[in-house]
Amino acid sequence: MNSLLEGPGRLLSAFPFLVPPFLRLKKSGLRIVYYHKVGREDKPYYFQGKGVAIQDLKKQLRFLRKYFTFIDLADALARWETGASLNGYFTITTDDGFRENYTLLAPVLLEHKLSATLFIISNCVDNADLMWRNKLIAITRATTPAQQRELAAACAKHFTVHAPKPGEGLLRWSTRAWEMSWKEDAANWLWKEAGMQELSSFLEEHKPYLSSEQLLELKEAGFGFGLHSQTHPYFSKLTFNEMAQEIQGCANFLKKKLDIDCHLFSYPFGYRAAGEVEQAFISTYSDEVKMLLGIKSRLGNEASPMFWERDLMELQYFQSMARFTLVPFARKLKLINF
Numbered sequence: 001m002n003s004l005l006e007g008p009g010r011l012l013s014a015f016p017f018l019v020p021p022f023l024r025l026k027k028s029g030l031r032i033v034y035y036h037k038v039g040r041e042d043k044p045y046y047f048q049g050k051g052v053a054i055q056d057l058k059k060q061l062r063f064l065r066k067y068f069t070f071i072d073l074a075d076a077l078a079r080w081e082t083g084a085s086l087n088g089y090f091t092i093t094t095d096d097g098f099r100e101n102y103t104l105l106a107p108v109l110l111e112h113k114l115s116a117t118l119f120i121i122s123n124c125v126d127n128a129d130l131m132w133r134n135k136l137i138a139i140t141r142a143t144t145p146a147q148q149r150e151l152a153a154a155c156a157k158h159f160t161v162h163a164p165k166p167g168e169g170l171l172r173w174s175t176r177a178w179e180m181s182w183k184e185d186a187a188n189w190l191w192k193e194a195g196m197q198e199l200s201s202f203l204e205e206h207k208p209y210l211s212s213e214q215l216l217e218l219k220e221a222g223f224g225f226g227l228h229s230q231t232h233p234y235f236s237k238l239t240f241n242e243m244a245q246e247i248q249g250c251a252n253f254l255k256k257k258l259d260i261d262c263h264l265f266s267y268p269f270g271y272r273a274a275g276e277v278e279q280a281f282i283s284t285y286s287d288e289v290k291m292l293l294g295i296k297s298r299l300g301n302e303a304s305p306m307f308w309e310r311d312l313m314e315l316q317y318f319q320s321m322a323r324f325t326l327v328p329f330a331r332k333l334k335l336i337n338f
Contacts, residue, residue, distance in 0.1 A: 009318030
């Protein structure tokens with residue numbers, strides 16, 4: 001879908017007067033952009049060809065600052081709580097806590113006198129573990145399709161779960177069929193069965209995630225932090241107790257590491273918890289967690305921060321420009337439903 005946005009993005013760039021009507025600046029509400037990996041260097045644990053290039057990132061920042069005013073996410077929450085308008089503001093977030101937040105993103109943002117809120121997977125800080133989906137990506141990239149089918153069949157038998165459908169890869173199969181209670185065991189089992197490098201050695205070699213020292217440096221530089229769970233599960237598959245454990249565990253970790261109270265949460269994968277689970281969580285923990293972010297970009301985050309949504313910007317510049325400008329407008333008009 002994103003590749004189809006290249007043409008419209010170039011059109012908007014060539015005729016910039018077309019942009020403001022789509023953004024509806026007077027009623028835009030807060031726009032929250034998000035990234036995962038910054039930089040185009042290929043990593044064996046990440047999707048090949050993904051990650052925003054530095055030159056595209058800089059263009060995106062110039063575009064955003066042309067039409068919006070920057071605000072820190074925590075300040076946006078405080079502004080909302082006082083009833084002040086957030087029209088015409090934007091803020092920057094990242095998910096997962098990859099090392100490039102420190103090595104690549106932070107220097108660019110500081111150069112532009114900006115900051116970001118970094119949503120952290122607590123179990124991965126200091127490269128203590130590799131998130132389970134990133135393990136599957138690494139396995140997929142290190143094996144042939146035939147080997148993957150054999151691995152999946154053996155894994156399905158071992159964990160007593162339905163085998164992949166024809167043509168269904170490890171990632172899509174895990175999304176559909178795996179229970180979150182044994183996702184870590186399954187990913188680690190596949191890692192071993194695939195003959196991958198010892199995980200501790202892999203993590204030491206590649207260092208995918210931020211260290212405690214880097215987190216502290218970013219804190220001193222003015223960056224904010226948020227909760228992205230302990231293990232990055234699909235929250236749509238979790239019970240109330242599982243949801244609370246994932247979020248509270250992450251909050252306790254960051255409190256210990258950074259001496260901060262984190263009240264901001266972004267859903268892994270953007271999938272919200274089931275309606276009754278989410279409502280129960282909000283009713284129980286609204287004093288501790290004041291924001292639940294999804295990823296369905298839209299015009300106007302004006303309702304409760306528990307239902308704010310974000311804009312994906314981990315794209316080439318023209319694609320990101322069109323997605324940011326056109327997709328929320330199309331969603332508001334119910335022309336799309338993704």
